[in-house]
Amino acid sequence: MIHAALHWSSDNSGDLSLWSFAVDHAAWLYNRIPQRQNGITPLEMITSTKSDHRDLLRSHVWGCPVYVLEPTLQDGKKLPKWNRRARMGQFLGFSRQYSSTVAMVRNLHTGYVSSQYHVVFDDNFQTVFSDGKSSEELDKICNQLFVESRDCYAEEEYDEDGVLVYKPPPLDEVWLSEPERRERKQELEKQRERTRRRQDDLNAKEIKRRMEKSKSPLPDLVESDDDSDSDSLSSDPVIESGGEIVDNDDSYWRDHPINDRDDPELPTFEQIDSPTKSPEEAPSTSPEEANTELGRSVDGKSRRLRNLVSLGDKQVPAEVRRAYYSRKVSRKRMSYKKRIADRRRKADALMLQAEIEVPTVEALMACPLSKFIHFAANDCGYSGSRYDLIANWVHPLFLKAKTEASKEDNPSWKQAMSGPFKEEYWKAAIKEIETLESMDVWEVVDRTDDMNVIDSIWAFKLKRFPDGMVKKFKARFCARGDQQLEGIDYFETYAPVVQWTTVRLMLILEILLQLKSKQGDVAAAFVHGKLEDHETVHIEMPLGFRQKGKVLKLKKTLYGLRQSPRAFWKYLTEAMVAVGMKVSKLDPCLFVSDRVTAVAFVDDILFWSVDEAYINELGAKLRKQGLLLEEEGDAAGYLGVEMTKTEEGLIEMKQTGLIDRVLEALGLDTKYATNKWTPSEGKPLTRDEKGELPQGSFSYSSVVGMLLYLAGHTRPDIAYAVNSCARYMFNPRLSHEQALKRIGRYLKATRDKGLILNPSGKLKVDAYPDADFAGLYGYESNTDPACAKSRSGFLITVSDCPMVWVSKLQTETALSTMEAEINALAHCCRELFPVIDIVEEIGETVGLETKDMTSMHVSVHEDNAGALILAETLPPQFTPRSKHYAIKTVWFREEIHKRGIKLLKIDTVEQLGDIFTKGLPRATFEYLRKKIMGW
Numbered sequence: 029m030i031h032a033a034l035h036w037s038s039d040n041s042g043d044l045s046l047w048s049f050a051v052d053h054a055a056w057l058y059n060r061i062p063q064r065q066n067g068i069t070p071l072e073m074i075t076s077t078k079s080d081h082r083d084l085l086r087s088h089v090w091g092c093p094v095y096v097l098e099p100t101l102q103d104g105k106k107l108p109k110w111n112r113r114a115r116m117g118q119f120l121g122f123s124r125q126y127s128s129t130v131a132m133v134r135n136l137h138t139g140y141v142s143s144q145y146h147v148v149f150d151d152n153f154q155t156v157f158s159d160g161k162s163s164e165e166l167d168k169i170c171n172q173l174f175v176e177s178r179d180c181y182a183e184e185e186y187d188e189d190g191v192l193v194y195k196p197p198p199l200d201e202v203w204l205s206e207p208e209r210r211e212r213k214q215e216l217e218k219q220r221e222r223t224r225r226r227q228d229d230l231n232a233k234e235i236k237r238r239m240e241k242s243k244s245p246l247p248d249l250v251e252s253d254d255d256s257d258s259d260s261l262s263s264d265p266v267i268e269s270g271g272e273i274v275d276n277d278d279s280y281w282r283d284h285p286i287n288d289r290d291d292p293e294l295p296t297f298e299q300i301d302s303p304t305k306s307p308e309e310a311p312s313t314s315p316e317e318a319n320t321e322l323g324r325s326v327d328g329k330s331r332r333l334r335n336l337v338s339l340g341d342k343q344v345p346a347e348v349r350r351a352y353y354s355r356k357v358s359r360k361r362m363s364y365k366k367r368i369a370d371r372r373r374k375a376d377a378l379m380l381q382a383e384i385e386v387p388t389v390e391a392l393m394a395c396p397l398s399k400f401i402h403f404a405a406n407d408c409g410y411s412g413s414r415y416d417l418i419a420n421w422v423h424p425l426f427l428k429a430k431t432e433a434s435k436e437d438n439p440s441w442k443q444a445m446s447g448p449f450k451e452e453y454w455k456a457a458i459k460e461i462e463t464l465e466s467m468d469v470w471e472v473v474d475r476t477d478d479m480n481v482i483d484s485i486w487a488f489k490l491k492r493f494p495d496g497m498v499k500k501f502k503a504r505f506c507a508r509g510d511q512q513l514e515g516i517d518y519f520e521t522y523a524p525v526v527q528w529t530t531v532r533l534m535l536i537l538e539i540l541l542q543l544k545s546k547q548g549d550v551a552a553a554f555v556h557g558k559l560e561d562h563e564t565v566h567i568e569m570p571l572g573f574r575q576k577g578k579v580l581k582l583k584k585t586l587y588g589l590r591q592s593p594r595a596f597w598k599y600l601t602e603a604m605v606a607v608g609m610k611v612s613k614l615d616p617c618l619f620v621s622d623r624v625t626a627v628a629f630v631d632d633i634l635f636w637s638v639d640e641a642y643i644n645e646l647g648a649k650l651r652k653q654g655l656l657l658e659e660e661g662d663a664a665g666y667l668g669v670e671m672t673k674t675e676e677g678l679i680e681m682k683q684t685g686l687i688d689r690v691l692e693a694l695g696l697d698t699k700y701a702t703n704k705w706t707p708s709e710g711k712p713l714t715r716d717e718k719g720e721l722p723q724g725s726f727s728y729s730s731v732v733g734m735l736l737y738l739a740g741h742t743r744p745d746i747a748y749a750v751n752s753c754a755r756y757m758f759n760p761r762l763s764h765e766q767a768l769k770r771i772g773r774y775l776k777a778t779r780d781k782g783l784i785l786n787p788s789g790k791l792k793v794d795a796y797p798d799a800d801f802a803g804l805y806g807y808e809s810n811t812d813p814a815c816a817k818s819r820s821g822f823l824i825t826v827s828d829c830p831m832v833w834v835s836k837l838q839t840e841t842a843l844s845t846m847e848a849e850i851n852a853l854a855h856c857c858r859e860l861f862p863v864i865d866i867v868e869e870i871g872e873t874v875g876l877e878t879k880d881m882t883s884m885h886v887s888v889h890e891d892n893a894g895a896l897i898l899a900e901t902l903p904p905q906f907t908p909r910s911k912h913y914a915i916k917t918v919w920f921r922e923e924i925h926k927r928g929i930k931l932l933k934i935d936t937v938e939q940l941g942d943i944f945t946k947g948l949p950r951a952t953f954e955y956l957r958k959k960i961m962g963w
Contacts, residue, residue: 032091032118035153039136041091041118049132049141053090053121060084067372085205086129089151094119094133097146099724105758119149125692135723142695142725437490441571444488449501453488454572456503461573464505467555470580472569481566481579482511485588506588507567517565523593526617526627528741529832529863531666533870534625534636535679536787536829541874542677544640547666548647550600551656553631557585557595565589593630600628600655607649614866620873621646629667633657669741670782678962681742682782687775690734693726694772703777704770705954708749708947713756713767714808720762728760731768738775742783744833745957746771748821748944751835784962787827791871793864796934797822797856798941799838799848818842820852821944823960824863830960832859835944850917852941857920864927 029050033042059071060083072079095114100107107113117133123143133144150156204212444453464470475481487504512518538545550556559565565582569575585592601611604619609626612618619626623642626635635643650657670682691697722728735750749771756764800819808815817837824832834855842848924931942948943956957963 029091031089032153036091036093036156038157039118041156046091046120046134049120050090056122057084057087065371066374067368083128088119088131088149089153090119090121092119092153093117093150093156094131094144095148095150095155096133096144096724099722099728100759102146102724102727103729103758114148116155117144119147138723140723140725437492439488439490441486441488444486445572449490452501453503456488456501457486457505457570457572460503460505461570463552464555464586467552467584469555469584469586470567470582472575472578473566473581475577475579479566479579480513480516481568482517483508484568484570484580486571487587504587505570507565507582507586509588509590509592512565512590518563518589518591519560521590521594523597523630524616525629527615530615530618530627530866531634532785532829532831533826533863533867534627534634535671535681535785536826536831537870537874538636539677539679539785540787540789540791540827541638543636543638544643546635546640546643546647547660548633548635548657549660550596550631550633551658554585554587554589554592554596556655557592557597557599559583559585559591559595563591596631597628603650603653603655606653607646609646612866612869614862614869618866618870620870622873625870625873632666634666668737674784679785680782681785682780683738683742684779686734686738687779690731690738691772691776691779693731693734694769695725696769696772696776701776702773704773705777705950706947707746707771707774708752708767709770710947710949712804712807712947713752713764714804715756715812715814716761716763717809722760722762722765726765728765728768729757731772732757735768735771743775744783744823744830744960745943745953746774747833747835748946749774751837755837781961781963783830785829786962787829789827791827791867793824793826793860793867794828795822795824795856795860796939796941797849797852798939798945799842799845799852800945801842801845801848803946813841816841818848818851819945820848820855822852822856822859822941823944824856824860825940826863826867832863833944834859854917854920857923861923861927 029042029044029047036042060069060079060081062069062081069079069081094117096117097114098107098112101113117135120132120134120141122128123130123132126143130143130145131147131149132141133147134141439447439453444450447453485506485508487506489502489504491499491502537543559582566579567582567586569578569580582589585595589595597617601616604626605611609619609621609624612620615627617628619628623639624635624637624646626633626646628634635646637643637646647657647659668683668686670684672680672682674680688697691701695701732750732754735746736754739747739750749767753764753767753771798821800821802816803819804815804817806815814837818841819835819837821835822833823830836855838848838851840851842851923929936942937952937955940956940960943953943960948956
C-alpha cells in the first residue's frame with residue numbers, strides 16, 4: 029500500500045479501506061512462495077501436490093493501475109471510432125470467486141470492486157501521476173521496511189583487490205520469462221569463463237612460485253609456532269603430496285589438464301631438493317619416519333602445510349591468499365548447494381509421507397475457527413445455522429482442496445505419459461483402443477499421396493470422488509473434425525434433437541395415465557454410427573500405437589467428426605425401428621409403440637410405459653441390437669431440469685442451479701440484495717441510446733443466455749422481461765443492466781419455485797393469443813422504427829398445463845389493434861397446429877380420445893369483434909382497413925374450420941397471454957402466474 033501511495037498520488041489509490049485486499053494479496057503470495065526451512069510452499073503442503081510455481085510468473089504489483097477493455101469489445105462488438113477502448117482501474121489482487129487468474133479491479137469513480145478478464149497491467153506506474161513528494165514519517169517507514177523486511181539470503185563477495193569471488197546463484201528458469209532465460213544463460217556462460225580463467229591464472233602462478241622456490245636447496249625445516257600464521261590455514265589443506273591443489277568443486281577443474289591422470293605428477297619437495305640422487309643414494313626411511321614425515325606431527329598439524337608456510341618469511345603472498353580464499357568460497361558454495369539439495373529431498377519425502385486427513389463436520393464444529401466462519405458468513409449475507417454452513421459450504425471445500433488445487437486432471441498426451449500417473453493413463457489408452465477395435469471402428473491401410481489424412485488426438489480425464497480421491501482414469505480417442513473437407517470427408521451434418529414441447533407433453537401424460545418412466549444413457553454413443561458408403565475418412569493412427577506408412581480408414585464415426593451426431597441419430601433410429609418402435613412424423617426423435625414411448629436428446633433417452641417391465645424388455649432388445657444402453661433411474665432430471673414429484677402426484681420442473689448461477693453472475697447472492705415481486709416494470713424497456721454507459725460488472729450476454737434457457741424451459745413468468753432485455757444484447761446501457769438485475773431480484777425471491785404440471789382430467793388443447801398494439805410508442809425515440817412495433821404473446825396449454833409460450837416483438841408494423849391481434853393469432857396458429865397433431869398422434873398410441881377436443885380463446889380489445897369475425901367467417905368479411913392483410917388470414921381460417929377449432933371470446937382478466945405482452949401490476953401478475961404455473 030505504501031508503494032502504491034508513493035507512485036500514485038491521485039484517484040485515492042492509497043485509501044486505508046483497501047487494507048483487507050492488500051492482506052489478502054499478501055496471503056496469496058505467501059501461500060505460493062517456497063519456505064526457507066523446507067523449500068515447499070504452504071499450498072503444496074495442504075494439497076500434497078508439487079507446484080511448478082508458474083502462478084508467481086503472472087503475479088503483479090498490488091495497487092498498480094490497470095486498463096479494462098470495454099464490455100462491448102469484450103463481447104466481440106465494435107465501438108465508434110472516437111469512443112474509448114478501455115477504462116482505468118486499480119489492481120487489488122486475484123479473484124476468489126472465479127479462476128485464480130482473474131484480477132480484482134477497483135472502479136476509480138464508484139469504488140466498486142469486480143472481477144475483470146480483459147486487463148492490461150502497468151506494474152511500473154508509468155501511466156499515472158506522482159508528485160514525488162513524501163513526508164518525513166513515510167520516508168522513515170520505507171527505510172525501516174528496507175532494513176527489516178528485506179529477504180536476502182546471500183550477497184556478492186569481493187576480495188581485497190575488488191575481484192568478484194562469489195555471486196549468489198541465479199533464479200531458477202521457472203521464475204523467468206523467455207528473454208530473462210536467454211540473458212541468464214549468457215550470464216552463466218560468462219561467469220563460468222571468468223571463473224575458469226581466474227583459476228587457471230592462480231594455479232599457474234602458484235605452481236610457478238613453488239617451482240622457483242624449489243630450485244634452491246631447502247633449509248632445515250623449522251617447526252612453526254602455534255601462534256604463527258599457519259594456524260589460520262591449517263584447517264584447510266590445499267596442497268597434496270603430489271603438489272596438486274585440492275578443489276571440492278569438480279565443475280571448475282573437470283577439464284583442467286592438472287586433473288588428467290596421464291599427465292606426469294609435479295615433483296615433490298624432496299625430489300626437487302635432490303634431483304641427481306639415484307634410488308640407491310636416496311636415504312632410507314623407516315615406516316614410522318615416513319608416516320611422521322608425510323602425515324601429521326605430534327601437535328596434530330599437517331606436516332605438508334608446515335613445510336609450505338615455513339618457507340621464506342612466513343608471509344603468504346597475495347596471489348596465494350586469493351587462491352586459498354577462492355578454494356574456501358568454493359567449498360562454501362558446494363556446502364550450500366548440498367544443504368539446499370538435502371532440504372529439498374527431505375521436503376519431498378515429507379510431502380510423500382504426509383497423510384492429510386480431511387476434517388469431519390464434527391471436528392470443524394468443535395474447532396475454534398467455527399465461530400469465526402459463522403461470523404464471517406453472516407457478515408456476507410448467510411442466515412442459516414452454523415451446522416448447515418459447515419456441512420454444506422465449508423466442509424465440501426476442504427474435501428475438494430486437492431481437486432481444486434490440481435490443474436492436471438485433463439492432461440495432454442505428453443503430460444499424461446510423463447506425469448505421475450503415466451501407467452494408469454497408458455492402461456486407459458489401451459482399453460480405449462481395445463474397445464474401438466472390438467467394435468470394428470476402423471481398418472489399417474497404407475498411406476497414399478491422394479489421401480486427406482486428418483490428425484487424431486487423445487483426450488484424457490482423471491475423474492475424482494467428491495473428496496478428491498482418484499475414481500478412474502479415462503482416455504478418449506478423437507478425430508480432428510476441423511480438418512475435414514466438405515464433399516470429401518463429410519456431406520450432411522444436421523442431426524435433430526427432441527423438442528421440449530414433446531417432453532412436456534409426455535410429462536403431462538405421465539401424470540394423467542400414471543405412467544412409469546426411466547432414463548437411459550448410451551455409452552460411446554458416436555462410435556455406434558456408421559459412415560455412408562460415399563464418405564471416406566482417413567485419420568492418423570493414435571499416438572503410442574502408430575506404424576510407419578499406415579493410417580486408419582474409418583468404418584464408423586469417432587468423437588470429433590462433423591457427421592458423428594447425424595450418424596448416431598440414424599443408427600438410433602434403425603435400432604428403434606428394429607425392435608418395433610415407430611418414428612413420429614412430427615418429431616424425428618419421438619419413438620412410439622403400443623407399449624412404450626421414448627424420446628431422445630442425442631444419447632440421453634427417456635422411456636414411458638404403463639408397466640416398467642415393458643421398458644426393461646425394450647432396453648434388453650436395444651442392447652441385443654448393439655446399443656450400449658445404461659440405466660440411470662427414473663426421469664428425475666433431464667438436460668439440467670429437475671423434475672420432482674410432489675405428494676399429490678404432480679410434477680414440478682425447477683432449475684435452481686441455473687438460478688444460483690444467474691444470481692452469482694449478477695452479484696445478488698448476498699443478503700443485502702433486495703427482492704422484487706415482478707420481473708419487469710410497468711413501462712417497456714427502450715433502447716436508451718443517450719443513457720449512461722453500463723458498469724460492466726458482469727457479462728450482459730452471458731446472463732441473458734442463461735435467462736433465455738431458464739425462461740424457455742421452466743419459468744414462463746419471466747419470458748416477457750427476458751425477451752425485452754435480449755433485444756439490446758449487442759449494445760447494452762446502464763438501464764438494461766438494471767433491468768437484468770430486477771429479473772435477478774425477482775428470481776432470488778422465487779428461487780425454489782418452478783413450473784408445476786397439474787393437468788385437468790380431460791385431454792384438451794387451449795391457446796391464448798394476445799397482442800400489445802404499439803406498446804413502445806411514447807417511450808421509444810420517435811426516430812426509431814421499433815417504436816411503432818406491436819408485441820405478440822401467447823400460451824398453448826394441454827390439459828391446462830403450459831406446453832408452449834412465446835413473447836416476441838412483431839416483425840411487421842400493425843396499423844390497428846385488430847391487425848396486431850390477427851398477427852398474434854397467425855403466429856399462435858403456426859405453433860398450435862403441430863401441437864394438435866402430436867397430441868392426436870400420442871393420444872391414439874396411449875388410448876386416449878382426441879376428437880373434438882380443441883378450442884381457441886382470443887382476447888379482444890376495442891375492435892375484438894372485428895378480429896373474431898375476420899378470423900372465423902367464411903367467406904371473409906373484409907373491410908377497407910383489413911383488406912391489405914387479408915391474405916394472411918386465409919390459411920389459418922381454413923385450418924380452423926377444417927379442424928373444428930372454436931374461437932371464443934374471453935375476458936381480459938382471464939387472458940393468460942397478457943403476461944407475455946407487457947409488464948403488469950403485482951396483483952394481476954400474481955393472479956395470472958397462479959393460473960399458469962400453479963403458485
